Amino acid sequence: MTVSTSLRPDQRLIRTCREELWSALRDGDEHAAATAVFAGLEDGVPAEAVLMEVIAPSQARVGQEWAANRMTVAQEHVATVINERVIAALAHHPAGRVEPRHARVAVACVEGEWHALPARLLSEVLRLRGWRVDFLGAHVPTPHLIAHLHRTGPEAVLLSASIPTHLPTAHAAITACMAAGVPMLAGGAAFGADGRYARSLGATEWAADAATVAELLAAGLPRPDPTAMHHPIEDLPHLADQEYTMIAQSRSRLVKETLAELEERFLPMREYSSRQRRHTAEDIAHVADYLATALYVDDQELFTAFIGWTAGILTARGVPARSLALTLDVLDSQLKDFPRARALLERAGHGLRPDPHIPVPGNGKPA
Ligand code: B12
Known part of the structure; x- marks a missing residue:
């Protein structure tokens, strides 16, 4: 494969890794996918770059190929499952092991939301940056999320939603977490490219990506006052x-x-x-x-x-x-x-x- 010499070396490695992962995903070949990612790690690509610059764009490409009718639903599912397995393998690879040194956070998908992979990527990046992450996965019913917060007392809840039709349910989850006194950081495609719906639904913060989340967490998120009486209709008077x-x-x-x-x-x-x-x-x-x-x-x-x-x-x-x-x-x-x-x-x-x-x-x- 020829690569432009004008790219920085790590970018060249990232690009090679991305292309190899993509061809493995297209062929539905889990071993080739893991080999591509491990080779990248061993060549010096940082684990976070593997997650965000290799796996995340490959997964987005799966969606583009499906939308253009060049990949079947089954191929899309196979590719997603392979990426999930590769992320898990990376977490247990020596290059991906990090001892927690920061506080605990909870990452959950809103109830009804099956797009767990974006939240998983977010969790893994935070883990690599030293946060202790409880990843609750897809489709987390709000009462169970609240019970988890009471049991574990995290620094913040990170709520993920990919499909905009989950916004009303996300609003209920945001309101409940704030009432429990835990800062709520919302993210994912459902909240809009500029995060406008996270703000209108009353989240403490919105972030586009895990790196920004890490910065916001390090700076400290304001804790909501659980005694403040807040009615969801106050966020959206047009209702x-x-x-x-x-x-x-x-x-x-x-x-x-x-x-x-x-x-x-x-x-x-x-x-x-x-x-x-x-x-x-x-x-x-x-x-x-x-x-x-x-x-x-x-x-x-x-x-x-x-x-x-x-x-x-x-x-x-x-x-x-x-x-x-x-x-x-x-x-x-x-x-x-x-x-x-x-x-x-x-x-x-x-x-x-x-x-x-x-x-x-x-x-x-x-x-
Ligand atoms: C894989 C996939 C699935 C899998 C999910 C499996 C899994 N384990 O995650 C399955 C098969 C379950 C699925 C189902 C559906 N899907 Co789907 N899916 C995808 C696909 C191909 C990839 C999603 C993904 O992982 N993207 C990669 C990540 C890295 O990108 P991202 O989502 O933008 O996430 C980044 C940021 O948003 C951010 N982020 C995400 N969450 C959070 C949270 C916080 C707190 C922060 C700070 C940041 C953050 O960080 C991520 C990393 O940078 C996308 C296509 C795409 N382009 O994304 C479609 C896509 C999201 N799906 C779509 C659709 C329509 C559906 C279905 C409705 C299909 C159907 N008819 O049934 C169902 C809905 C299921 C449900 N109720 O949730 C559409 C949504 C279109 C729209 N208008 O909203 C998309 C865009 C496909 C497309 N090309 O059109 N899907």
């Missing part, structure tokens, strides 16, 4: 209009009715197999969940970004984005009494281009 609550509560009915009306209006659906129909129902449920979440945090960008992302996924799989525009239109017609929801639907719909090749019943005008 008083009840749009979020009503849409979240009527989700199943909304999905069912949207599916039925879509069948009337989107002619290709009449030829759908039961599997295609099930996928369409799942897609509608995701749209309804993101709509409810955007109402919860009162943020257009959250919904528009999701619709743009879904359109990209559908297009990569040969499904016309026209069906998505129609879904938004059908939802709009069912939510006449929800002005905030309708504004979200309308603006997100503007970004979707109608496909002129798809037959439209009625007046044939794009929705």
